[in-house]
Amino acid sequence: MGKLQGRAFIFKDNVDTDQIYPGRYLELTDPKAIAAHAMEGADPAFPEKVRPGDIIVAGKNFGCGSSREHAVIALKEAGVGAVLALSFGRIFYRNAINLGLPAIRLAEAPKAAEGDLLTIDLEEGTIALPDGGILSFAPFPPEIRKIIQGGGIIPLVKSEQLG
């Protein structure tokens, strides 16, 4: 579990899962098809703009609303490397960890603008900001670290099943 680097995409408070992944696409089951609609309700151009490793920087309560796991699948498959927010809808948070997408709760908003390059150190619990500043966060507890490191809970449970 090393460092992640990517460009910041800034979003406001209370971005719900309908905005992250609109309901009319819920019947889709192929991750690539799901990814084509990532963040469509908040920024229709997001799927074209996002590049592997990019980082979502949101306000309070990111991922509130529906329990749809498609929201996390869409972000992950679109290449999002991490989501930073002041707080998360709790089901979104669980879904993110389960699928190995680092969802990081911050005590304060990072001083970053759209497109700024951020470097996240998951081990240390730090974010290097473009102005040279460092923002700290509580590193994941061991249980969650194990899931993120293993690429999500699916490979972990699978290895138990085989063992």
Add this chain to the structure above:
Amino acid sequence: MHAIEKILARAAGKDRVRAGEIVTAAVDLAEINDLYLQVIQSFEAMGGKGVWDPDKVVFVFDHYSPPPTPKAADNHRVMREFVAKEGIPHLFDIDAGVCHQVMPEGGLVRPGMVLVATDSHTTTHGAFGAFATGVGATDLAVVLIRGTLWFVVPEVVKIELTGRLPQGTTAKDVVLGLLQRFKADGFVYKAVEYAGPAVTDFSIAERMVICNMAVEMGAKTTYIQPDDKLREYLAARGIEDYPIDTTDPDYEYAEVHQFDVGQVEPLLAAPHSVDNVHPVGDYAGTAIDQAFIGTCTGGRLEDLEMAAKVLRGRRIPPGVRLVITPASKEVFLKAMATGCIKDLVEAGATVTSPGCGPCLGIHQGMLGPGEVCITASSRNFPGRMGSPQAEIYVASPLTVAASALRGRITDPREVLEEGS
């Protein structure tokens, strides 16, 4: 300990648990709805070799009932095959209704149980004294394999409801009033207990409404202490044997709030946020294209009867759509027996099959660009019911019916006074 902690302690095989602790709890009921073929995909990807206890698994086809597209129909087919292969006895097919209505009606929900479902409105079942919470598809797949899931024991916020509801207001206005005060992130990660004399006065249906929309304030779960009213509801469904946990007198709540339901007036959540709550009067006169009464929030018999009371013998204006989606087959049949469906249809309503209806913007009454809808469901997020350019107002079934009658947002007290 709080009653919720006692439920989690029992499920985790522990004497005590405390807020913040992570416990692995045995699950008593796991429900999967038809949005989440991903449950089966994750189950198979994890090498699942059979569900841990088929009697504790429920499938409900509610969001896509009946299927609006070939893909949705095919997802149902794969789920039916899984249900048959695994010997799962509880499949509520497209005729049944919304999961949060059909599970209690079917006698599957009882006090003291741990219930998880792939739906955020699973908080509804706190009305039955259960520990119930929404989970994602892969979490649910883990439950199908292990029969357990990890939970952080939540802090509990107590909301004491006092007073009596004024004429023209409903439990929906109470929970909108709570959203106005506590906001969409007021109780993230926390449990909400509703207590006080107003809760005792509330019917089971009204309790379900306030528990249902607690998730719009971020709540993980809810709790209402089981009482005689609940015992009667359960006994009518053949459920007599269950533990009832009570909170210890020395339990320290994270927060305690008072809320006087006697001060509530008809409220609505204006676009595009559930906590953008104002008196209905502030928006009176706003023209509407569609009114919707239905869902796990507002589609019970009591809700349809409220609407019928407003609309009986009257007619909605041309060009206005009134969509009614009974929450379940049982609700539908009862509403037919009481004549309330007839009243609504004669008033100009379009009645759909039981289920989630147009709430989540996939069928049965989607909104076009620039259209305005007033709804008895729970959410008005941008694009929730179709076009992101549509505007959605969330209100009580009384307010929705009064607004349908006039073709514009209307305080139901005006219409009820006229009719009396």
